[in-house]
Amino acid sequence: MREEEIAREDLVMFINACFACTGQKEFYSDAGNQRVSIDFLHEYILGNYRLVYARSLAVGINHFNQAQIILKLLATGKNILSENKEEEGALIAAAIEQLPPQRAWKLLEQLKKRRINNRRSRAIAREYINKRKNINFQAVKYRSKVRTIATHCHLKLNGELGDFLFSGWDKKVYETEIFEKFRQAHYSVEALYKLPYTVAEGLATKHKIPRQIFLSRIESQMSLAEKLRLQKTAERTDKVEIALNWERLPLTKLALYILSLPVKKRYENWHIFQEALLKSARNIVLKSPLKLGKVAAVLDCSYSSSGSSEKRRRPLGVALAAHYLLKIAAIEYKSFWTGKIEEPLLVTARGQTDLATPLLNALLWEPDLIVIISDAWDNDPPGGAAEVLRVYRTKLDPTNKISIVHCNPVFDTDNYTLRSISPIVPTVGLRDAEDLPTMLTFARFAEGSANLKELEDYLASRVETMLSKYRKKT
């Protein structure tokens, strides 16, 4: 019994961490600590619960951790039980297929760096390359990575791809258009503007094209994420404006983009932003139905929610995005911020963390569900919210009339887990507000009201859905 309990705690800790941690710098800890800490967790779970480790690929954890899991599984193929072989292989293939291309190529490149070379890893790489419909485009964009993988796995490449990757400029003319453009761009400035932005950028330096001219002409070749990334650069550069179709951004990214703008601009475009956020939230609810009754959100906008230089305002962005998502999903909704916030759209990360006051106000409002989004560094007074929760649960509401869930966007490296406000309420990891529906279901495992068996069943059902979707696709 005790063993089961420990196993459940371990798995919940791991999956929670996989939702929040990205190995990047956080407000309270640096990138090195984050990586060491999460790496230890991976090794520990891989060593003790291999099947569940592989299955966690299907829960919807973030891309960084998916890549870590795939790498670690491929590196230790020897230890797998024969009856799980097929499932694990399918899970890896399905997961890598879902990763964004830059993540997937980086992962495959890591195979060489970590000297992983076995039949399965080669098959995975081969399958990944064969399945790419736009492999020529990707070969141009991720040239060095594709080449590394091709040599590492001894892949036979079709058409001109092999020539393009290996024979340098011996070949005078390519028949494939994008390869030919790439070749030409080494000699001609015009051809350069037909290439993907990241490739053209390097060649622009070679041709000594002024930054200003380059940016304004390459705009059509940029992806949405690249346009988003270059907004500040465009502001700095004279006469360059990169039009960003920000309405297309997913909810959390949109919230982060809006938070990156000065308060004055947010105030002026209040209506437009408000509509865009609500629309984005509606789309999520349509995709993964979330129906809630009377909901209160306790949202942290203290200084620590400003994140770090690598994750700028991430905790605050998650809180803002969740605010709009809950607003759409709930019949009745009210938000309670840690600071004095009149308009959530104009929020800035400032001031101390006083979770007790908004939590008390939320309790007074008597909702069915309270969602707390905070990094749990409660300091005014320290442990105030924990006391509120303890007294409330033990004395004022022993029947659990109001359910309370704490979502933490930050992984605490020292304890290999998410910092919790109080052991009384479940804590779950949350990196994107889009995961909120998943996390609300997952909360019952974190709380301990569901046992190990139920958790395993839950994982198995998620695996089933993921694999059937993958099979349908291929």
Add this chain to the structure above:
Amino acid sequence: MNKKPPLITKISLKGLELAPSQVWGSIRLVPLLRSHQNKKLRLFRRTYDEDITIVHVKKNIDYISYIPHSLVLSWNNNEAPQVACGSQLVTDSKSLNLGCCKGGMLNRIAKKQSPNQLRFLPLHLAMEGFLSIYFSGPKVAWSEYPKRVFSQGLNPRSEFSYSGSSISGLEDALRVFEIHENQVGILVFVAEALASAFIVPNSEDYRALHTSLLQDFYGELIYYYGMLHNTHYPMDLSVDEASINSLKELKEAIGHMRQDWADFQGFMADSLLGREIQSQPIQKTGLFSLQRFITDLDPHKINHIGEAIVSNTGELEYLKTYRLSANQTRRIYLLSQLAKHDWNLDITATELNISRIELIRRLERVGFGFLLKESVRHEAK
């Protein structure tokens, strides 16, 4: 009618509130809040990049130290818009090329630079006051002292301290500290020992000066405490659920919890707060007075030196303190005892209940051996 700003005899936090502390490693930072802020007084920082600065204090007396910044206080009686923090590009330091390093020259530790602007060197003001106590040396030509002491006093009198950036953990603690909306000051504890108190007139200035704490200097003890300890005492308060029957009562209980934190932290800082101090006026205007102070120098207690700006209502508008290390206290205590007995070694020794030889040894130990003739120093060997 304007009252004259009084000389302070006690450090009291009138008009200020303590808020619960924030801890990071062994550093505990206690925010001080002020609801009625004085917008007439503005404080901003002027930075210098000289490696060493010579400050001309008065005729024939110079103060030499590494001085990274000064504070400029500006005040205005006609409520005209005030300068924004740190936006002034003036410097008043003259540069010297010393070959090995860059030197600077400043005139006076606290200097009025225009009718409504005062530049002073934070903590150096207090330190200079500390160094200059009994600086003139013996008045009576006792045979134990060499001629040099009568002509030059304690020259050269020196103390050493550590910069804030060398105190382990302080930089991170200041970085992750969440500044309150009304915050005007802070108490810095290292391993639960009060290292410094810092108060400014208003919260905007505090935000700008928060990181300047890293460039101030701290005593030797604080440096070692920072190095030896990497955690703080666990402190936790809880609510007694037996007396709580509704959310409203719970809300009150949390309010009490906050107050208990404040009271306890006030108690932790009792080596400074409410302690008798001797102060010395430096500058006075109709609005405020700048003064420096030193606690009673009891060698068995913790002693602080510091400087303060007091408004005519008696409220602290500015405060910065430095905790003396035990050695520094002992040094000044011995000097005070000697001065009290006209620098007569025998009488001082009898009053201190020790032998003359022991007194000479003590002087030698704290680094004042150079004040005595070689023959006298030889007695104690």
